[in-house]
Amino acid sequence: MQTIVLATQKGGAGKSTLAIGLARAAIQAGHSVRLIETDMQGTLSSWQGRRAYAEPLVEPVYDARDVEQHLQSLAHDGTTLAIVDTASGTSAVTSAAIRHADLCLIPARPSIADIESAAATLSVVRACKKPFAFVLNQTPARGRRVDNAAAAIGDDTTSGMADVVAKPFIAMRNDHQDALSAGLAVSEFAPEGKSADEIRSLWQWVEAKLNSGITDHAEAGGKLADTRPSAQAARDADASWDACL
Ligand SMILES: Nc1ncnc2c1ncn2[C@@H]1O[C@H](COP(=O)(O)OP(=O)(O)OP(=O)(O)O)[C@@H](O)[C@H]1O
Ligand SMILES: [Mg+2]
Numbered sequence: 062m063q064t065i066v067l068a069t070q071k072g073g074a075g076k077s078t079l080a081i082g083l084a085r086a087a088i089q090a091g092h093s094v095r096l097i098e099t100d101m102q103g104t105l106s107s108w109q110g111r112r113a114y115a116e117p118l119v120e121p122v123y124d125a126r127d128v129e130q131h132l133q134s135l136a137h138d139g140t141t142l143a144i145v146d147t148a149s150g151t152s153a154v155t156s157a158a159i160r161h162a163d164l165c166l167i168p169a170r171p172s173i174a175d176i177e178s179a180a181a182t183l184s185v186v187r188a189c190k191k192p193f194a195f196v197l198n199q200t201p202a203r204g205r206r207v208d209n210a211a212a213a214i215g216d217d218t219t220s221g222m223a224d225v226v227a228k229p230f231i232a233m234r235n236d237h238q239d240a241l242s243a244g245l246a247v248s249e250f251a252p253e254g255k256s257a258d259e260i261r262s263l264w265q266w267v268e269a270k271l272n273s274g275i276t277d278h279a280e281a282g283g284k285l286a287d288t289r290p291s292a293q294a295a296r297d298a299d300a301s302w303d304a305c306l
Pocket of ligand 1: 200
């Protein structure tokens with residue numbers, strides 16, 4: 062079984078929306094998928110409550126001490142992909158999920174505030190030496206803002222950062238919000254729509270990244286992590302070592 066964790070300190074970046082979208086795309090690609098909800102806000106459970114279909118099952122795991130055993134039992138029962146949705150901020154359960162991830166996805170809206178606030182999450186990901194990628198979400202359909210945001214992450218081939226910015230970017234469209242309200246994934250809500258296309262393509266990118274093997278990209282994110290004030294960086298470093306030793 063492989064485990065993907067969606068995490069970022071910033072609220073509203075799209076963790077839950079992307080978790081649902083990727084889960085459905087992975088099922089369509091043949092995976093047996095479980096969505097793990099570690100966020101007590103309960104976005105995924107509420108979504109499942111509105112949903113007419115059983116799959117993908119949402120399983121709440123709110124205690125950091127339960128994460129490892131829960132993932133082991135899913136693997137034992139034949140699940141091939143676990144997708145973990147986390148709460149905004151940093152927490153023990155988010156760190157535990159990252160510790161067991163094969164890939165961490167860090168959603169960010171194309172704003173400097175979203176990208177900078179991902180640094181605390183990235184420090185945990187780096188301490189755990191986990192592969193990761195940013196997913197630029199809620200991007201405008203056109204304009205320079207997205208390119209500027211990707212540049213802020215460091216998306217240039219010369220430094221190898223192209224590998225840590227997932228493609229395609231996911232544009233801001235009502236389909237995502239309407240699908241969430243209807244208890245559907247966006248590829249169920251509007252299968253022929255551009256949003257569904259983007260999410261399916263994003264799954265292909267993620268799958269290729271998972272299959273490319275475990276490569277430590279943590280150093281590639283150093284530029285972003287180093288943008289924090291030093292006192293905060295020290296606190297984050299302590300927290301991340303607590304999480305991963
Ligand atoms: N690409 C998109 N286009 C339009 N709306 C979007 C998109 N992605 C997410 N949204 C909307 O933005 C809001 C926040 O998304 P979501 O709940 O997935 O973020 P989150 O990171 O899980 O938030 P939280 O930190 O509160 O858990 C939701 O209303 C969602 O429908
Ligand atoms: Mg959420």
